[in-house]
Amino acid sequence: MYQTSIKRYYKKALFVGVFVLLAVAVMSKLKSNRDVVQNEINQELKPIAYTAQATLVKEMFFTDATTYRGTVEAGKIITLTSETDGKIVYSAIEKGNDVTKGSVLVKVDPLTRSSAYQISQDTYNKAKRDYAKLQELQSSGNASGMEVEQAKLQMQNAGSQLNISKKQVGQTLVTAPESGTLIDKKINQGEYVTPGTTLGTIACLNEVLVDVFVQENEVAHLKKGNTVIVRADAYPNSTFSGKVSAIVPVASAAKTFPVEIRIVNNKSQRLLAGMNVSVIMGQEKRTAALVIPRNALTGNNKQAAVYLVHQCRQAVFTPIVLGKEYDTYLGVSRGLKAGDTVMTSGLLNVEPGKQLQRLTIKN
Incomplete structure (x- = not known):
């Protein structure tokens, strides 16, 4: 009886021990799994390094004058017609030939017109003689006033x-109405023409035009007759003087105003229709400005800002105050200094705590 009780006790103790060991093993496994999951969560929450490009804030020199781009056009385009x-x-119409005002360009066969002119001349001469003769006869009482009036009418x-x-005889000759250059030819010698037939085209380049579209804050200061400087891409070392000849008071869809510039084309370096030019309005006074490229700007309409890169390779959102605009650059009046590093790409990857893994700085 006693031995049986001892056996039962050992069995219970063994069962309890196994149960405890299993419980400890399960709890240890659960803790290990929890640590793994927590570690994964921590890794997910940990800021990831990223790459970006940046540039240095610098001082540059600009002109106060505003530059507009345009294309040279002929002062006049004249279509020649029969x-x-x-x-x-x-026919002297050949593309590219220069012509002077009054020079004969086309002759149409004048035979029929000349014959009609000669007949009209003879008829007029006879009517003139008859009228003079009847006037003499009237003075001597041998012709009535009615006969004289009828002769005068004839x-x-x-x-x-x-x-x-x-x-009509004169119309058989087609002359150049203005000096210029022939830019188109529509007929050849031997062809038959009728009234209204297009013969060719003259481009008058003694004066040329450039149309530019001026911003509303600039057009308010422009007046007809103002002098502007014109630079042609084809002649980078030369300047031309132009004058504002027309200001259209109706803005385009882009809220700019068409302005016409007229240039006397009397230089050896001749402006040709189609050349690209820059029109400079205002005084070309050089001024220094602290600037950043446009692609460095972030923020919103109320607050301009940049991401300033610190020595710890973290990008910090930094509010700034903008100054004047210079084409692809923006002036900065407050918030930055020369030599600061600002991001120009990768701006969308910036988050608090994130570090830059690789930063490429471009001047």
Whole structure:
């Protein structure tokens, strides 16, 4: 009986011991799993290093004048047309040739018109003689006033017809209405033309035009007749003087105002239609400004800011006060100093605590 009780006791003790060991093992495994999960969470929450590009805040020199881009246009474009019909017996219209005002460019066969003119001349001469003769007869009482008036009317009608015939003869010659350069040719010698036929085109380049679109804050200071400086891309070392010839008072969809610049084209370096130019308005006075590139700017409409890179390789959101704009640069009046490093790319990756793994600085 006693031995049986001891056996039962040992069995219970063994069972309890195994149970305790299993419980300890399970709890140890659960703790280990919890530590692994927590470690993974910590790794997820840990800021990840990133790469970015930056530039140095620097002082640059700019001109106070505002520059606008434009394209040279001919001062006048003249289309030559025929005023009569007939066969072309002479043509001096060739692309690229320079012509002077009054020079003959096209001759239409004048035979028919010349014959009609000669007949009209003879008719007028006869009517003039008849009128003079009747005036003499009237003075001697041998012709009535009615006969004299009728002869006068016939002479006037003949004179009108003579003028028409003379004009028609003149229409067989096509002359250059202005000096310029032939830029288009539509006919050849031997072809037949009718009234209204296009013969060619002259571009007048003694004066050229440039149209630019000026911002509203600048156009308020412009006046017709103001002098501007023009620089052509083709002649980087030369300047041309232009004048404001027209200011259109209606803004475009982009809220800019069309302004026409007229330039006397009398230099050896001739401006040609289609050349790209810069029009400089205002005085070219050089001023220094602390600037950043436009792509460094962040923030919102109320507060401009940049990400300033500290020596600990962390980017810090830094409010700034902007100054004047200079094309691709923005002036900074407060918040930065020369030599500061500001980010220009990777701005969307910036988070508190994140460090820059690789930073490329470009000047």
